Amino acid sequence: MKVLERQDFLQKLINTIYTPDIKVITGIRRSGKSKLLEMFIENLKNQIPDANIIHINYNLFQFSTLKNAAALNEYVENLYAPNKENFLLIDEVQLCKDFEHAVNSFHASEKYHIYLTGSNAFLLSNDLATLFTGRTFSIEVFPFSFKEFVAYFDCKDLQQAFDRFVMEGGMSGSYLYDSLDDKYNYLNEVFETLIVRDIQQKYKIKNIPLLDMLNDFLVDNISSEISARSLANTLTSKGSKVDDKTVSSYIKYLCASFAFYKIRRYDIKGKKYLASQDKYYLADHSFKYAKLGTKNLDYGRIYENIVCIELLRRGYEVYTGVLYQKEIDFVAVKRNEKIYIQVSDDISRAETMERESSPLLSIKDAYPKMIIARTKHPAYQYEGIAVWDIADWLMK
Template identity: 60%
Template sequence: MLELADTPDIKVITGVRRSGKSKLLEALAQKISGRQPDANIIRINYNLTDFEDIIDYRSMEAYVEERYEPGRQNYLFIDEVQMCRSFEKAINSLHAREKYSIFVTGSNAFLQSSDLATLFVGRTYEIPVYPFSFGEYLAYYPSQNIYDSLTSYISDGGMAGSYMYRTEEQRRRYIDSEVLNALVVRDIVSKYKLKNEQLLHALIDYLMDNVGNLTSIRSIADTLESNRTKADHKTIGKYVDALCKAFAFYRIRRYDIRGKRYLRSEDKYYLVDQSFRFARLGTKNMDYGRVLENIVAIELLRRGYEVYVGVLYKKEIDFVAIKQGEKLYIQVANSISEERTFEREVAPLLAVRDAYPKILIARTYQPEYQYEGIRIVDAADWLCGSNPQNQ
């Protein structure tokens, strides 16, 4: 992110609550200070009471302008910007002065990807932040056996704040109560003025339990109705949209590979971090293949890919990942040790006739090998990026 420091855009760091946005902002400021000792860095952190008097856009702009130093490179870092009333007016005005390199973070529900163009009339550059990847987890918990580490990561997840708690019960309570309920849900209810919080929780449980399954808004409504949770498809659609905008879930659309068109009937939803599912639902009905698929989906997004569910001749390919004109076709499985499972997983990839790379990611516990032009890659190796070709 350091290479963006001197670009003229408004740099907006987005992501789910407690994913490390504030820490990233702080680390960037420190790196700039180390690289440019003469830089003038202006900070506003609304988590601190030091800034509780800067509560409207005029006082924010006045505070920043008073600290501007001509003849030096001026950087502006604002954390939890939504706590300032009409903050977008101050940010747009400061950007128009062309004197500052601006970085901001905000609540996941109040500073969303879909809102940026409306909020900021100047150019914006979104910097998405996700919970710890498996590679970052390994940096935090060094281990020579990455295969065992992946087993731990599957249940621990990437919410680094939970790593400070010693027991599994404490970690789950932190993730469910302190992150999901207190922050994500509270933000969503406040932002969208949702009236039925019980429905929102039921919807979260449903989406968590159906990670990686094809899902339609109508089918969700029908299932919740059968479980005596009153909901119509219009309300469900609104609530699902709110959860996705708050970065709690990511909607992955279906793509017809042969017809080269998007399919509208059903989508898949992936959880921003699998630890939420373990904290909320425990290990009941646990499908480790689906959980691993969830981890791969978020990793592809983290690596900057556009991600779709592929459909070809009525067969489903877990992911079609696109970046800079290149495609990857990816299947994910927890285990392919049984011949029938292996054949089932490679069949959709073998049906694709173009020359783009095809990968089967599974827990093989062995080095990469090839089968009929398909790369068979161990999940731990692929996730930690130990092979440069896996990036």
């Protein structure tokens, strides 16, 4: 299998080497967390040749005897090398019973640089403070970006590459299959495993049909405003009696496993968050095809999903904006930076351009405003709004 060095994520790991935190690598299943850890190990060997590297991968049978905290502790302590930099890297740490006790002990000893990966439902960001007594630093790994897709396949024609990326997505495990059907079968199995193995096991969910129903609804309604209460009412009217608290909890579980990302609504004029409805986006747009097929594709919504995940990948906090009852697709914030973004499939018609630009032109502050669409032209300005072709923007 071809391996692409994911330099951005690798650099984040390198930057943390001499911090005292427990480093936790998170992200959706099959997004490349284990491969990233292997790349990091190779980097350590080159940069710190004398380092003592203790790597435990619980996916491998050779570590099957270390499935409890006492055995793990004994194994690691026996490999500790005094007077060296000791790096402890554990893959799928949740497969070790009471792993947190051993990890906390390693951290308290101040003898190890600790890096962990694991099933997302067992290493949630809001659980880390409970699991570990030491400070944790999370590094979130996303599926391949379009830029990585282009590099992986050595694409020469950017627009043709984007057409492929729209259909194939960023889950690199699917790249090993030749036909789209085989790719989508692989993606569907990954998604089902994510739900059944992680969410059901972690939260002991009994109403699996409801979880499946909510999952399919979110997949089919990416970028739509969704309220747990209205969704519960809809399901009840169709014969599935359920309350909004259960719906809200199940959606939270789906987001906790990085299957979906919740994007909150933000009142731009009032500068406050709106609690009524949120929008949800898939970790990778290709899961939509795997679950529901490719008939009647709404490219505008697919592009919106791609842009949302790319903004998150670039480290922005992302919100959907509301101003004078007009919707702005995204408000992207990073420290003192703020960008207002509209995403569209085709803005070649004057009425479409008017519809997309009008909400942006209503915003009176001086922060940059942008329209991202499938223009297939170089970037240009329209009434002070930067207009980008989506493929070019994803590459910049």
